[in-house]
Amino acid sequence: MTFLAPAAAALAITLPVIVALYFLRIRRPTRVVPWLDLWPDQIRDRQANVPWQRLRFSWLLLLQLLVAGVLVAAAVQPALSASASLAAHTVVLLDASASMQAKDVQPSRLDWAKREIGAMIDQLGPQDRMTLIAMQSTARVVASGSGDHDVMHRALNGIGPSNGPADLSGALSLAAGSVRAGEDSRAYLFSDGIVEPLRTSFANGLPFPIEYHRVGVSGENLGLTSLTVRTSAQSRAAYLRVHNFGQQARTFTLEWRSDAGLIDVRSVSLAAGQAQDLALPVPDAANTVTARIDAKDNFGLDDSVTAIARAPRAFRVLLVTPGNVFLEQALRLRTDFQLDVIAPAAYRAATSYAMTVFDRFSPPALPEAPFIMVDPPAGSALAGGAAVGIGRVRASDAGDPLLTNVSLQDVHVARSQDLRASSFGRALITSVQTPLVLVRDEPYRQALIGAEPKRPSRRARDHRAGDRRHDRHGRATRWEPPPARDRLDRHLRRHRPARRLHGRADGFRPHRPLVVCSQPVLRRHVPAHAGGQARAASGEGLPHRADRPPRPDPGLAVDCIARADAGARRVAGISPWALS
């Protein structure tokens, strides 16, 4: 039983007051009489001088206490919690972001939410279905439209916390796609985050009502949000950012140590919501630096941060290729690589390179050194079988240390050599059809890749889009096919610059110009580059060239902009290059 108005329990003070009134004597009016002895001596005179009397049983007292007790009980509004029946199709969105590891509710926010969802699963009737979507940095459907309790419980238990943010928009898109039109459906969002954008914009267009269950009771958190080590010619320094996310000012101790020992301890004060950047020295001998604060909050994950403080090293890498700009650019992205590119004919075995990359070329004798062999030509020693079409790409061993911090969600392979018969080494990345990447660690780490990295072909894009035209259960989604690339290019050539937004009247400034086009297809999904990270905006509220004249403030709602990770881009059908 819960009480809707527990503060009304203060009215219970009336009960002892009523009893106290019975302890107190009646204040009687004074009457003068001619002769007192005519009146019977009911009460002794000595008792008349004390203000209290012995409490005697009285039916009236009992009745008054009973009435007062009933009134107080009614005022606190007792209520019994009863579970509402679920809809025919229940969509559960579970926030599995890093903040859900906070322990302000036991055992943790995520576990608490999972327990609640588990109870909902147990309520599923024979005809009910449930879709479970985990919101991590990428939203993913862990169980779709299932009514099997065991399956749902297993899928729920498989959701673990991540160290990234929660992709709310992607999750809502997936949820919208999982619900058929006219179906009796309802969504439940379990999250500890801010939900105002959800209420204002996203929730309006959803085909089902959404119910928000806030997880966690405390918003107090003190976190180390970033730590970077910069090296100059003279010295090295670490830059630390501390953020007080709570509602109260905090003073805490910052401990700064390296692998060589304690460097510094200082006291830092931060107002509510304030962030502070600190520059800290890094000793020359240190390889790692660690900052730690005694935050004493519920979220301990961000109370300590470690950065590697190695001195930059340069590796010489040799790329032997008949010409592959994509592979070359990918390698040049590594700033610690000194890349030399030569043609296969010019290749000579040399030991001055830390690594050699062979692209569609196999030397007569493989070097006794680290190398990567990409798409070996047919007939060479490492060549595999005939090329086969590749489906979903996955890690051969999810716990392989080589794949730490590597996400294969965005990796798509159209075709690859058949490496099943290869004895080069163990499979690192594989698919249903064939292993894709083989590695061996001894005596030198060497890798064999059966596919050629290159610009995505139209066929590959269509292949990706096809993933979304029909979900894994074969049901058609609401999303339209993405615009063809040539159609997009033609549009941009014709209309550029359709609209360049360099900022809004209310102070919102995208990091880079946001291009808004009037093409109906494009109005639905307008992507833009912002800070080097792709962003997409829903078509809701965007200006239309035909019906809205250009003006300084296009009225683009900020909350319409959401992070476009791979899932959202796929949903929107737009690639980042289209508007870069």
Add this chain to the structure above:
Amino acid sequence: MAALLEPPLLRRLEALAVLVRRAVKGQMGGERRSVSRGRSPEFADFRNYSPGDDYRLIDWNAYARLDRFVLRLFVAEEELPLSLFIDLSGSMDWGRPNKAEVAKRLAGAIAYVALASLDRVRLTVFAEGPTSGGAPYRGRHAAAGLFARIQSFPAGGPTGYARLVAPITRQRPGMTVLITDGLGASPVEPAITALRLARQEGAVLQLLAPQEVALDWTGDARLKDAETGLEREVTATPATQAAYRTALGRRTDEIERAARRHGLRFARLTSDEPIEDMVQRTLRQVGLLG
């Protein structure tokens, strides 16, 4: 100060007189038959002449028949000494109308009846002790002074009937009227007994307020004694009211029985009765006035 009694009432009172059952001896001449012999038109008796008698009283006709001197004696007409004892204790200063005020008016009415009959009126008020009202009043012209004197006495204090014994017994035989409510810790019996011992032809007039006779309140109250100031908490329930009425009746009966036992007149009055009703009806019924 308002007049104690209204002139129309005074005129009607002049037709009345204080009734006594036997002749009393006064000090001065009046309209009352006296036990002593004196000059008056009314023959009383004969007696033999003795030297020194006024020979103007010799009945010469009797001498002619009997050949000896016989004196004719006549009834003396003298005044009636009337004493008024008015209770002005704290218990009398109570009620609506106030008992003390009604007692003053009643005493004034009786005194005026006596003054109009050339009787002598002595006034005494008492509470804890007696206070004399000054020299006796005689004659109708003294009524104004008597009324003013009556009105000048305040009411208050406990009642002490025992201290009335001395002033009562000092009186010459005559008429004494005691106006009191009979309430108080002190018993009334000694004063009534003293009246008989002083050969007084007396009357006890018990004056109560209507609120005493019929209670006009119920519920809880802290009662305060008008004379002693003592307090007592009482809840006026039917039971306690019945107990009160029983106690009041017992006290009244005690006074009445004592008065009857000593041959005194007794009347019970309530303060809401008009003075004229008290005088014309009640006091005439008990034989005090006529």
